[in-house]
Amino acid sequence: MPQFRFLFFSLLLLTHTTMAAMAQLKPGFYSRTCPDAESLVREVILRSMIREPRSAASVMRLQFHDCLVNGCDASLLLDDTPNMLGEKLALSNINSLRSYEVIDEAKEAVERVCPEVVSCADIVIMAARDAVALSGGPSWEVKLGRKDSLTASQEDSNQVMPSPRANATSLIDLFHNFNLTVTDLVALSGSHSIGKGRCFSVVYRLYNQSGSGQPDPNMDPNYQNKLDRLCPIGGDGNVTGDLDATPHVFDNQYFKDLVNQRGFLNSDQSLYSGDARTREVVRHFSWDQDGFFSAFVEGMVKLGDLQSDRPGEIRRNCRVVNKPAFGLLKDWRNVIKRVRSS
Template identity: 70%
Template sequence: MATNQLMIMPLLLLIFLLHIASVASSYLQRGFYSNTCPEAEFIVRDVMKKALIREPRSVASVMRFQFHDCFVNGCDASMLLDDTPTMLGEKLALSNINSLRSFEVVDEVKEALEKACPGVVSCADIIIMASRDAVALTGGPYWEVRLGRLDSLTANQEDSNNIMPSPRANASALIDLFHKYNLSVKDLVALSGSHSIGQGRCFSIIFRLYNQSGTGKPDPAIDPEYRKVLNKLCPLDGDQEVTGNLDATPVVFDNQYFKDLVSGRGFLNSDQTLFTFPETRKFVKLYSRHQNEFFEAFVEGMLKMGDLQSGRPGEVRRNCRVVNARRTHLLLESPNIMENQHVAII
């Protein structure tokens, strides 16, 4: 009897956590801050506009925060937390170190929101809004985001290392990863279109140019003329922190990314493999021909990814880099939301 109970307990815990995650996701809604901070979305967009003017690459960097955040224990801004003496955060995880940047843009957004509506808008929701605005401000689609998330109380570097894909990942591995989050092949290809804007490092492609799959040769899928450009940008003994454009129109959100994949001009291995792999190729071809199809699928994928929730305890951080100081150990077991207001840990 005791043994059976021990076996049942983990299952019950899993069911309980899944229930919480479902409840948390169900509270996400459009216009969540319409009463508590009606200017919230305008404030986020204003800061993002200024960031775009100051450094166009920064908005592309912020847009990718949503993927790096939501895939690691849900959309809870865990990736924004700085390391502490007792916690290794996610900023130095393998897929993030020397790659994720422009955290200061989120800091600016949070500072502006705290002045307007102290303690109301979560950092997790800032990531969602800022990602949407990064796309819209660079020529892509605009969509209504669902808001109401809480911020995590901790981060986990190991989880990020175990989950986030490498630039060397192939389409098959990416399909398996997205499937775990109930995201389809169509979602994968559309969301990869986030590389329509921004840049990548030579570090991420040096193997493609000189030692693909341990052959000592370049990736045969790279267009020869494009490879000459990359060889010049990223010599074998060069600075691997040098960056190159992810597509031919790196400051405009459009379907050029997919056109480049069709012509063998994908920057990352994880990009180009979407065209060489049969299951993903059909969507690459579709989006390369029809930009509106890409935009619609991208919005659908971003909304689905934004719904990923862990159901873990949370709060509304006053500083996105650190959890709030508190005098109590009481934790929220789910986002307790009443009349469009967060009940957060103080």
Template identity: 70%
Template sequence: MSPTILILLYAFFLSEAAATAPPPPPPLRQGFYAETCPAAESIARNILRRAMARDARSAASVMRLQFHDCFVNGCDGSLLLEKRGRMEGEKSALSNINSVRSYEVIDEIKEAMEAACPAVVSCADIIIMAARDAVLLSGGPNWEVKLGRKDSLWASLEAANEIMPSPRANATFLIHLFSRYNLTVKDLVALSGSHSIGKARCFSVLFRLYNQSGSGKPDPAINPTFRKDLDKLCPQHGDVEVTANLDATPKRFDNQYYRDLAHGRGFLNSDQTLYTSMETRKYVKLFARSEEEFFIAFVRGMVKLGDIRSGLHGEIRRNCRVVN
């Protein structure tokens, strides 16, 4: 076969592939539901406010759903899917099981959305709206969210286990992970400020207290007084399900988290490493000095995080836990 014919065949196959490839998803934008479901954002906020009145931890839990969803194949609501057939689902991933919670709040918001605007608002968008509202209702900044996502038809336990970081992660690992999503070192430190609110289990800190890096000794970065408090709360052979505050003001979204890190009072290794690492310390110091700088950087990071998309086409689920 002549080179000319080969070139023509190659061009033909390329054009055929382009013709059959699905078009890219439409761009996300602010005010996406202004005409199709104008009450969408107020519905989400009001239900979250009620959930927080029942359980103050709901704010932190709902906010973190955005992180756990968007890092795994984009912001597509795949985190919410229950195990089905050959699909294991992401809820049972090591970083999610016994850690990620408040799925029922998303269910409640979705039910209200379906009553107001059937088959219009995606579960993926509900996560994004609710995460913003969790920050705002906890005293943090407000921002306009970009919407228009579809819900995934599939979830990946394997991807969740491969991607989501452990509480033992160090700054080097976290910097590399975030860079995969075009998130900078500053974005990493700002988004880690999500731990300004909420709690974590003793299970996540025991190795720091008693066997850091397999040494059989505590992490030297822990403030000695803080370590004594943790020893009482999380004894070596105690109840690993006991929870501790992630910073000194666990119900208020503020920059206390960074001030705590600067004094060796970070609860998780993945938090305290941001101060012990030279690459991230300057941003910890910046945000500890200026809550305004933290809020600006956090909003920018959350918007960038929300822009992560898989490129796959999905649907608007009627029930966030199962495909239609």
């Protein structure tokens, strides 16, 4: 009988560790198991913004780059292993995404209070919301209850994530694949209301748009001169420039800049200059900040609803998966042996 109970417990443990991640997401998911989870994450985000204001934009973008690749499962946070190339070094992420250590800090804060309860995937969702709200943007109630993936795929990220060179038409098609509308696309692109971009991502527009050897004609001449000085030919591609005129404040200035042909990235400016479907939404958000905020919240909620159907767990460390199930069973056997011998 004791052996049966141990086997039953082991099977439950194995099932819990590898259960599918398709959870029923809901607000207040941790209200009983870890009621301070959201406030603990918010405190970490606030501290990180005091240390480095740019971290707000970096943290916010983690949700987009995680959720579009096999759902919101924190696969983005996994470090490479000898047997797995993760997503951090994917083409759209390498030398671009930052502030992984902020998520680490939030996870550590939550683990001290509620060990092995709150997923890294949910922390990314909470952190993105807090980064927006603490930058002057809207706040919203996040749905929680995700599991963390057991693997990551650099190949999948390369196939899905758009390039800074992308045009509006290709972005519309990409978002349509995830049941996200044109309004969702434009609103979520408004995440570039805060933060910076690298010269590496803009020299294409400045000196060789569409392989013409000429700059993008959809660029204000004075703004082009400013970018020429910031990002000269042969210059340091890691130098950064502001994505809009108010890079530390989440507002609708980004859309005003696009209307005035002062978008930093091709993927930004193309929303106004490249497709009539997105142009009208950009124009609307440029004068209706409340409308932008409302649409952005709706888009972030939809993005957060993208779930993985792969096995999941609650990682103890966001950068690595937990021990395999057989390792956990071995640990429990050792515990039982020690109990029996005591």
